[in-house]
Amino acid sequence: MQWGLQCFPLDWSLPMSISVSPPAKAHVIASDAEAIEIAKALAVRFAEEASVRDRDRRLPVAELDLFAASGLWGITVPKAYGGAGVSYVTVAEVIKIISAADSSLGQIPQNHLGVLDILLHTGSEEQKRYYYGKALEGWRFGNAFSESKSKNVGAFQTRIRFEDEHAVVDGEKFYCTGALFAHIVPAVGVDEQNRPFIAFVERDNPGLTIIDSWDGFGQRTTASGGAVLAGVRVPLSAVIPAYKAFEEPTADGPISQIIQAAVDTGIAHGAFEQALIHARLSRPWVDSQLDHGWQDPYTIAAIGDLQWRLHGTDAILAKAGRAIDHALRSPSEESVAEASVIVAQAKVLSAEIALLASSKLFELAGTRSVLGKHNLDRFWRNARTHTLHDPARWKYHLIGNRLLNGILPPRHAWN
Missing domain, CATH: 1.20.140.10 (Butyryl-CoA Dehydrogenase, subunit A, domain 3)
Structure with a gap:
């Protein structure tokens, strides 16, 4: 069955809000060709008020809901887990098409897609089934990776410690593109051996605070601001050893x-x-x-x-x-x-x-x-x-x- 924009009406007059609604059931894309077709249709829609969003810094909440519902956020999920497993030629083409219309919208899924790949290399089978399933359902992953106060982009001061069946994360992040709009915020913390782990933090976790502090003169509606993790507790099942992706x-x-x-x-x-x-x-x-x-x-x-x-x-x-x-x-x-x-x-x-x-x-x-x-x-x-x-x-x-x-x-x- 072909997916059409008419299935996902968008009211451009919706007030902007930083609250994150439960995801609408996303369309599941079946092929590379379908992914590109849907990206082109969305780009036409996104281009209509891209200039207004930039000028007024109107956060694209409604647009992101449409974007995720289209199924494009799940196109890299491997076929073994129910996704299309499209080529990275197609992934790049999709991001390029969306970015030509509105580059803030094109940038926001970058960490979502990156996390799905790290999950492939470092997650358990149970974790892959769970989080790939969420991606296919329309859940958006943000990020709490980079830090503005560390020595360089690859250094992390955020710590993760393990207590019985839980992990606890403490730290401060910046450049958190997508976190403000996310249902799950993957956060990087290092253990006592300075090895980075990613904790999948639910958006409503009481220890997580997302700060809409991005005031860059470009990419104005990515909301790439900060995040504070204060004693954030997650089950061990929500943690993957990210360092293994580069070993x-x-x-x-x-x-x-x-x-x-x-x-x-x-x-x-x-x-x-x-x-x-x-x-x-x-x-x-x-x-x-x-x-x-x-x-x-x-x-x-x-x-x-x-x-x-x-x-x-x-x-x-x-x-x-x-x-x-x-x-x-x-x-x-x-x-x-x-x-x-x-x-x-x-x-x-x-x-x-x-x-x-x-x-x-x-x-x-x-x-x-x-x-x-x-x-x-x-x-x-x-x-x-x-x-x-x-x-x-x-x-x-x-x-x-x-x-x-x-x-x-x-x-x-x-x-």
Whole structure:
């Protein structure tokens, strides 16, 4: 049976709230093609008021309910557990499509998808059945991973200790994208041996406080604020040993990174489409002796330059997805390293084209394009903000060190 938007009516006048309603029964997607079809339909809907949401910082609660109900949040659940188990070529394409319409909505599922992959590598069969089942039902997983006060992004001050049949987590988190909207908030804490574990914390756990403190100038409606975990208690059945995902070669790092690259590629597509629209409306330069801005040979050349760069990024993003799929089928030091390198290439190209397209948009459209009513600066603000997730300069190093010296990329969530 085909899934249709008419099955999930959306009232755009709904008041925004940070309360999280029980999930609606989600559609279960059956194939890669269906996932892409649904993403395209949703993107049309999400694009309608993307600028308004950004301008007013209107949190996309209703949109996320529609997004999760569509089944797209469950597409990576393996077929053995009832999901479509789509390729990562498709995952990247879905995130790219949604991000072109609204990059905040494209970013919010990133940790949900990452957690589902870590679960695959480190969860027990009982945990996989339970949490994959929740994902297929429409439950959203947020995150309480990163910390703003630790030495670096891979260091954690949050502690987890084990008491009989429970684990207790204490700490403070930031950059908690998706947590405000989540039904379950996976939280990372380290034990006495500094090994990271993930505790699946129910959103209404009395020790968990989600703080809507994100005030970045870009990705404004991701609500990527903070979380405080004060004596949070969960049963041992809600804890997985996340460190094991990197003790052996797994595709967890490349999976995390390809989602970042897909968001940036989507931003570039959105900016490019606006560049086409507004460049056609621009006035010709006085020295050109032309009648219309779209006749300007320099504008035409710039559009052509942007398009081939964007198409090249699309191609390397798809190649990265294929490398991840290969690493999942045949995990080894070589296959995971190859996936990391190709995903790094996608990360470099996507960051470059997102920043370039969102800047060239104004150059080609002219002065009137900066008027506040258009809010076109959201593409650059979103690109500049999201491309800071992890530095592209280190991706160049990763690629070159592998090619020149044969050095395998370090295994962690940022490679």
